[in-house]
Amino acid sequence: MSDPWNEGPKAAAARRGRSIAIALGLVAFVVLVFVVTIIKMGANVIAAHPA
Amino acid sequence: MTDHVVHDMPVSVAPARWQDYVQLLKPRVMSLVIFTALTGLLCARTPMNPVLAGVAILCIAVGAGGSAALNMWYDSDIDARMRRTRGRPVPSGRVQGADALALGITLSLFSVGLMGLAVNWLSAGLLGFTILFYAVVYTMWLKRSTAQNIVIGGLAGALPPAVGWAAASGTAPLNAWLLVAIIFMWTPPHFWALSLYTQSDYAKAGVPMMPVVKGAASTRRQILGYSLLLIPLCLAPAFTGLGGAIYLSIAAGGGAIFLALAARLAASRAGDVVDERLSDQALYDVRAGGKAARNLFAFSILYLFVMFAALLVERMLGVEPLHLLATLKGMAL
Numbered sequence: 001m002s003d004p005w006n007e008g009p010k011a012a013a014a015r016r017g018r019s020i021a022i023a024l025g026l027v028a029f030v031v032l033v034f035v036v037t038i039i040k041m042g043a044n045v046i047a048a049h050p051a
Numbered sequence: 052m053t054d055h056v057v058h059d060m061p062v063s064v065a066p067a068r069w070q071d072y073v074q075l076l077k078p079r080v081m082s083l084v085i086f087t088a089l090t091g092l093l094c095a096r097t098p099m100n101p102v103l104a105g106v107a108i109l110c111i112a113v114g115a116g117g118s119a120a121l122n123m124w125y126d127s128d129i130d131a132r133m134r135r136t137r138g139r140p141v142p143s144g145r146v147q148g149a150d151a152l153a154l155g156i157t158l159s160l161f162s163v164g165l166m167g168l169a170v171n172w173l174s175a176g177l178l179g180f181t182i183l184f185y186a187v188v189y190t191m192w193l194k195r196s197t198a199q200n201i202v203i204g205g206l207a208g209a210l211p212p213a214v215g216w217a218a219a220s221g222t223a224p225l226n227a228w229l230l231v232a233i234i235f236m237w238t239p240p241h242f243w244a245l246s247l248y249t250q251s252d253y254a255k256a257g258v259p260m261m262p263v264v265k266g267a268a269s270t271r272r273q274i275l276g277y278s279l280l281l282i283p284l285c286l287a288p289a290f291t292g293l294g295g296a297i298y299l300s301i302a303a304g305g306g307a308i309f310l311a312l313a314a315r316l317a318a319s320r321a322g323d324v325v326d327e328r329l330s331d332q333a334l335y336d337v338r339a340g341g342k343a344a345r346n347l348f349a350f351s352i353l354y355l356f357v358m359f360a361a362l363l364v365e366r367m368l369g370v371e372p373l374h375l376l377a378t379l380k381g382m383a384l
Contacts (some may be wrong), residue, residue: 007066014066021069029161032106036169039102 067150071140075123075151076116076158084115084211090359091212091230093366094293095219103170107218110166111211114178117158118207121186124151126194133252135334155186166218174218181210195257198264205238206231226293229284230359236281237355240274240313244348245334247271247322248341254325267322274347278313282306285358290376297370298361305354312347319343 007015088111092104099107123130123141131142140146159182167175189204197203212230217223246253246260247267253260262270285302288294294302321344337345365372 011066014068017069018067018072021072032109032165035102036106036165039100040169043100 065145067140067146071145072150072154074140075120075146075154077119077123078116080119081112081115084208085112086356087230087234087359088112088211088215088218090362091215091227092219093215094212094226094230094362095216096366097220099219104219107166107170107174107215110162110170110175111178111214111218113158114162114166114182115211117155117160117162118182118185120151120155120158121182122155122190124148124155125186125190127151129195129256129258132256135249135252159186170218171221173221173223174214177210177214177217177223181207181214184210196259198259198261200259201242202239205235205242208238209234226288226291229287229291229293233281233284233288233358234355236277236284237351239277240281240309241348241351241355243270243274244316244344244351247316247344248337250322251325262322267320270322271317271319275313275317278310282310288362289373290379292372292374292377294362295365295370295372297365298358299373301357301361305357309347309350309354312343312350316343316347 005012085108089108092099092107123139126136127139127141127148130136130139137143141148141151159179163175163179163182166178185204185207189200189207193200193204209231212234213223213227216227216230243261246262247270250260250262250267254263261273265273282302285306286299289299289302319340321341324338324340334348364370
């Protein structure tokens with residue numbers, strides 16, 4: 001496992017875990033905003049062009 | 052800055068893991084918030100895009116987590132002195148206070164912002180108010196200054212059904228506030244029953260909980276008083292077109308047990324001995340003297356859970372709510 005700050009294996013593993021958690025959180029947030037945008041825009045499109 | 056943040060820069064005993072940050076969000080409390088908010092959202096009986104409903108619940112959960120992190124940041128001095136809480140991430144030194152503060156602010160802002168943009172601004176406003184009320188009014192002010200701390204502060208824990216209702220319908224009618232009122236009135240007997248057998252912690256930490264300030268006998272009487280107010284409130288949804296027959300039978304049957312336990316507690320000497328716990332972390336393992344308080348504490352959780360679950364089940368099964376108030380009016384005319 002990489003340990004660029006020479007902080008010991010336990011601290012390096014904890015840092016890696018935190019980094020992965022932040023990355024997953026950010027990706028989830030981006031996906032969420034994308035999906036919400038599509039839904040909101042979709043509703044507006046349907047409202048503007050009723051069948 | 053006040054002198055309470057004495058543990059802001061503790062000596063770190065172990066590197067912070069991502070699980071420590073999850074613990075800052077009080078996941079058990081968060082699950083209760085999700086449950087009550089979901090009940091409010093579904094009881095609104097308003098069609099809603101399921102993805103947006105999920106986003107609304109997620110925002111409420113994240114907002115609850117953010118306010119919990121702010122609470123853990125501010126209360127780290129109190130938590131360090133209480134046996135039940137001294138293992139939390141900030142007092143134990145695994146997470147620095149400043150990190151908990153940053154996480155709390157970030158999650159609070161993101162949850163309110165996303166709720167407003169994705170759902171509606173009434174629910175976002177109510178969510179923001181809930182977070183502020185818990186983190187500022189309760190945590191920073193009431194908790195340390197008055198024995199009525201959990202009575203008034205209980206509003207923060209009571210609001211999620213109204214946030215959920217507002218998310219679904221864009222309104223917050225009387226029935227939404229009835230759910231809020233039930234949790235609000237449930238909070239004092241629930242927390243005071245617990246504090247009757249954990250009061251040594253609160254006394255040591257300087258938190259003016261009711262048994263510490265007014266004594267156990269007064270607390271037991273007040274628990275009975277609040278219980279007498281709570282049960283009619285729990286029956287009210289069957290009168291206002293919110294709860295059906297399943298709900299009414301559970302609220303009435305459970306209410307009778309609740310009152311019996313509160314009366315037994317009032318007649319007991321629970322809390323007269325300062326601490327009845329068998330171990331540091333024990334919430335349910337107590338000596339004989341604390342059993343009346345422990346029984347009410349445990350049953351109060353079950354009672355609230357089953358009542359809200361009944362509302363959810365009725366909604367899913369399509370059980371029609373009762374309108375006993377309208378029926379009574381019709382009979383009177």
